[in-house]
Amino acid sequence: MPVLVVYNPVCGNSTAGAFFDEHVFPLLRSSSTAIDEVVCTENVGHAGTAVISFLETHDGDVTIILGSGDGTLHEIINALSLVTLKGVRENKPASPIRLALVPCGTANALYSSFFPPDTDIENPSYRLRSVKAFLAGSGAVPLTLAFTTLSSPPAPTVKRPQVTVSAVVTSTALHASILHDSESLRKEIPGIDRFKVAARNNITQWYNSYVKLLPIPSVGVVQIYDPDTNSFLPHEDSDEDNPIVDMYGPFAYFLSTVNVDRLEPAFCISPVACSIPSKHPSLDIVIVRPERDPTFDMDTREKRISFAEKAGMVLSAAYQAGSHIKLRYGEDGTIHDRGRGPNVVEYIRCGGWEWIPDDVDDKAHLLCSDGAIFNIEKGGRAVCVAARPAENTGFMIYIS
Numbered sequence: 001m002p003v004l005v006v007y008n009p010v011c012g013n014s015t016a017g018a019f020f021d022e023h024v025f026p027l028l029r030s031s032s033t034a035i036d037e038v039v040c041t042e043n044v045g046h047a048g049t050a051v052i053s054f055l056e057t058h059d060g061d062v063t064i065i066l067g068s069g070d071g072t073l074h075e076i077i078n079a080l081s082l083v084t085l086k087g088v089r090e091n092k093p094a095s096p097i098r099l100a101l102v103p104c105g106t107a108n109a110l111y112s113s114f115f116p117p118d119t120d121i122e123n124p125s126y127r128l129r130s131v132k133a134f135l136a137g138s139g140a141v142p143l144t145l146a147f148t149t150l151s152s153p154p155a156p157t158v159k160r161p162q163v164t165v166s167a168v169v170t171s172t173a174l175h176a177s178i179l180h181d182s183e184s185l186r187k188e189i190p191g192i193d194r195f196k197v198a199a200r201n202n203i204t205q206w207y208n209s210y211v212k213l214l215p216i217p218s219v220g221v222v223q224i225y226d227p228d229t230n231s232f233l234p235h236e237d238s239d240e241d242n243p244i245v246d247m248y249g250p251f252a253y254f255l256s257t258v259n260v261d262r263l264e265p266a267f268c269i270s271p272v273a274c275s276i277p278s279k280h281p282s283l284d285i286v287i288v289r290p291e292r293d294p295t296f297d298m299d300t301r302e303k304r305i306s307f308a309e310k311a312g313m314v315l316s317a318a319y320q321a322g323s324h325i326k327l328r329y330g331e332d333g334t335i336h337d338r339g340r341g342p343n344v345v346e347y348i349r350c351g352g353w354e355w356i357p358d359d360v361d362d363k364a365h366l367l368c369s370d371g372a373i374f375n376i377e378k379g380g381r382a383v384c385v386a387a388r389p390a391e392n393t394g395f396m397i398y399i400s
């Protein structure tokens with residue numbers, strides 16, 4: 001099986017090169033694994049072009065040993081989704097790409113979801129688990145992908161919509177604003193603390209949008225998580241005759257995941273994604289709408305400032321093993337982890353969603369796909385749908 005090594009020297013704290021020299025290459029040498037090519041990425045987009053040219057010159061099922069964060073994998077997936085392969089693969093059926101991940105990025109959401117940390121995340125033996133699974137001939141699990149189409153408003157000349165593919169997260173609202181702002185903090189704060197700084201700067205913001213939740217095709221309805229029974233139930237507004245759920249803002253938080261239950265080793269934002277795995281390709285969505293607060297009366301600056309404390313509690317609880325999904329409002333609007341009041345978080349499992357931002361709300365037009373930021377055109381919309389490529393195609397991750 002052809003083996004390609006790709007690592008990003010500037011991801012995370014810029015130590016991927018040293019980690020490969022000290023740990024990954026010696027491990028591969030000790031197991032006499034033949035490496036066909038090594039690529040140290042030189043610029044944005046290089047990982048995608050390098051993988052395409054490797055595939056066009058090497059036949060058969062390929063393994064990539066990838067030292068990066070989630071963003072570099074995102075680049076590879078998106079580069080491949082845009083090309084028709086030539087060379088040795090011209091007119092050949094697609095074959096799967098198997099990945100051994102080496103976490104070298106800032107957040108490493110995919111790695112820490114497949115390998116929930118039970119030790120120091122800097123420990124080399126923790127970081128080499130996926131490579132060791134590959135060397136041991138273990139199985140690889142297929143990734144579900146989220147395809148988001150960003151459409152322009154209707155116009156006399158039709159513009160081709162933009163498509164982005166996520167393997168981790170597709171979000172709008174607070175999370176998209178955090179990722180948008182945190183990029184400019186990368187040099188100053190190379191670690192995950194830059195996300196916390198960006199969160200503090202955006203926490204009073206609300207986002208006006210109209211949302212449609214689409215059913216999981218094989219299930220027929222949109223589902224909602226019920227903390228009392230720790231299970232998914234049909235959403236009260238979704239049945240087989242009318243499965244689509246209409247939802248109105250303002251939204252404080254709107255984030256969907258595939259494949260992962262966390263976005264950082266300890267930030268378990270969609271905790272049941274892994275503890276109650278979906279049998280079908282689907283998205284887990286975490287939504288916070290301030291209007292569910294029993295004390296909400298109108299959207300004022302004061303209300304946004306006082307609600308920011310509650311939004312902060314939700315995010316803090318996500319760091320406590322994902323306990324935000326159990327939070328409820330008391331009658332006076334205070335938040336508790338018990339009681340019978342409305343759930344603070346609406347935790348949805350569905351086949352897809354549409355986000356149609358209010359024209360006058362600029363920040364509601366931001367969309368994040370695995371850290372890459374997009375702007376939805378005024379009058380346009382974003383439609384995100386989950387899919388799992390057919391067996392023997394797509395991307396697979398070696399796990400132990």
Ligand SMILES: Nc1ncnc2c1ncn2[C@@H]1O[C@H](COP(=O)(O)OP(=O)(O)OP(=O)(O)O)[C@@H](O)[C@H]1O
Pocket residue numbers: 008009010011012013041042043044045046068069070071072073075104105106107108109371
């Ligand atoms: N030589 C390079 N110089 C500058 N940027 C690069 C280079 N090689 C790759 N990149 C870019 O680095 C960006 C960051 O990589 P990546 O997302 O993998 O790491 P991260 O952001 O630190 O981690 P995570 O996504 O897990 O938070 C990618 O968008 C990639 O295009």
